Amino acid sequence: MNWQLLSASTSNSVESLHADLNKTQQERDNLLRKVAELRMQKENIGSGSCTALNSEFSWQELQQATENFSESLKIGEGGFGPVYKGSLRQTMVAIKLLHSQSLQGITQFQQEITILTKVRHPNLVTLIGACSEESALVYEYLSNGSLEDRLTCANNSPPLTWQVRARIMSEICLALIFLHSNKPQLVVHGDLKPANILLDTNLVSKLSDFGISRLLNLPDTNSTAFLETTCPIGTFAYMDPEYSSTGILTPKSDIYAFGIIILRLITGKPPVNIANQVKDAVGDGAFGSVIDVLAGAWPFEQTKELAMMALRCADISRSKRPDLVNEVWAVVEPLMKAAASCVEPCSLGEKNIPSHFICPIFQEVMHDPCIAADGFTYEAEAIKWWLESGYKTSPMTNLEFADHNLICNRGLRSAIQEWLQQHPQS
The missing domain is CATH 3.30.200.20 (Phosphorylase Kinase; domain 1)
Structure with a gap:
């Protein structure tokens, strides 16, 4: 046995x-x-x-x-x-x-x-x-380093003005709109943060570091494109809480990070717990106390409206986050235009050139500015190259052009020529 x-x-x-x-x-x-x-x-x-x-x-x-x-x-x-x-x-x-x-x-x-x-x-x-x-x-090579460096004034760099910050917000928003509607596959960045936003000589922002980004197939219906993973990757303070807990990555994950970035640009504060700090300040009627005064005199009401939108972007619940095109851009654009109306010069090497003289595509002073169907002005050669390359959508809004007609912006051209004559060494 x-x-x-x-x-x-x-x-x-x-x-x-x-x-x-x-x-x-x-x-x-x-x-x-x-x-x-x-x-x-x-x-x-x-x-x-x-x-x-x-x-x-x-x-x-x-x-x-x-x-x-x-x-x-x-x-x-x-x-x-x-x-x-x-x-x-x-x-x-x-x-x-x-x-x-x-x-x-x-x-x-x-x-x-x-x-x-x-x-x-x-x-x-x-x-x-x-x-x-x-x-x-x-x-x-982008000579002004990362947005993180500039927000923390690394190497004793001066604080960014509110006008530059407003423009950077609009550039990031337009870049995300472009990525999220790219065809045939949309792009989710997945690690959006100031350290991955680089600045050129004109302080124009460019998204970088796409190593953990994902291409997602556009859904045939109104459902949301998503990717499910068992190993979420990203940066803690900017990572979508739902992505972190469920492993499901969607375009709304980028919107969460964008909300945190907007709050940082407005307040100049570190990212950890920033949403709660701003929410508490708004609730106590003390929103002005969290605005970064080193950036200059922000337009208070517009800035507060933008901060409220940023808080919605950074909502823990993905379903409550706003749509970039119809909601976020509707708040970002007016502040961008308010900043542009102040004619804040941007640095170009050792030169100081009004920002609206710069072509959005070539990032150079325009000599033959033309207005496209999207309402933006470009260097004629640049926008013609864009259209001839087969792009049907605006490089600024990612919305489809109603037509390819270009109108010479004679007023702006005269202003540029006059400015160049007054600054012969520029």
Whole structure:
């Protein structure tokens, strides 16, 4: 009897060991399959996507451009690797190195190229090329660093004026409207925060760091496009609470982060608990106490209305967050126009040029300004290039043009010429 019990026990143990071994082998096979897929994706990037960019750089070129990745040229450190400034083929660029040995690093490398080669907008950073052999990405260099740097006055930089902040809000809003309505697949940024918003010489903002962004199929019905994941990735203070708890990412996740960014631009405060601070101040009738006075004299009522909209954006419940086009833009646009009417000059190198003299596409002083059907003024060459490239929607609103007619903005052209004559060295 004891031998029978011992035999049965041994048999059960052997069966259990076999089951554990089979499970381990399956997990190993799945992991090896995943590694093979990622390696194949990386090879495809080297042969396909980078060709679309027309700029495949060698590792040696990047080393020379950055003086062998000198610490003195390091301008940032992301979650997936450092960023360096460099001179590449007589052009100033920013070079981001990804941890190529990391599976996440390879995925981010692929995702960034996939998205930035499919979508183009004046307020998205330009991807110039890549080095597939070492998983490095090459971008346009934006000299004023990140919005985070400017909000914290890093390196003793002066505070941004409310006019510049209002314009940045409008640029981010338009960029999100563009991404969320992109066809055939909309784009959810997924990690929207001031550190991922870069500023050029004119303090024009451009969204960057699309490594964890997602392309989602536009739904055929009025239902919301979404992606479900078991491992939410993002930055705590800006992460949609519902995405964090459920793993479901939607365009409303970006709207939550945008609400926090608006509150930071208005108040200058750190992001943690900022929504509750503003909500309490409004409830106590002391909204003025949280406005960042270093930005200048904000138009109080418009700013308060915007703060209330930002609180709706940052609502814990996704269903209560407002629509970007019909609700948020309706509040952001008037403040942007109020800022523009103040003719706040923006810096262009050592020059001071009124912001409305700058083409939204080329980011240069206009010489032949034309009004398009969206109501915005562009350099004629720039808007013609945009239309001839096959874009049917406005680069500023992402709404479809009613027509492609252009009207010469003679009044603005005269103002620009007069200004240039008064500033001959500019």
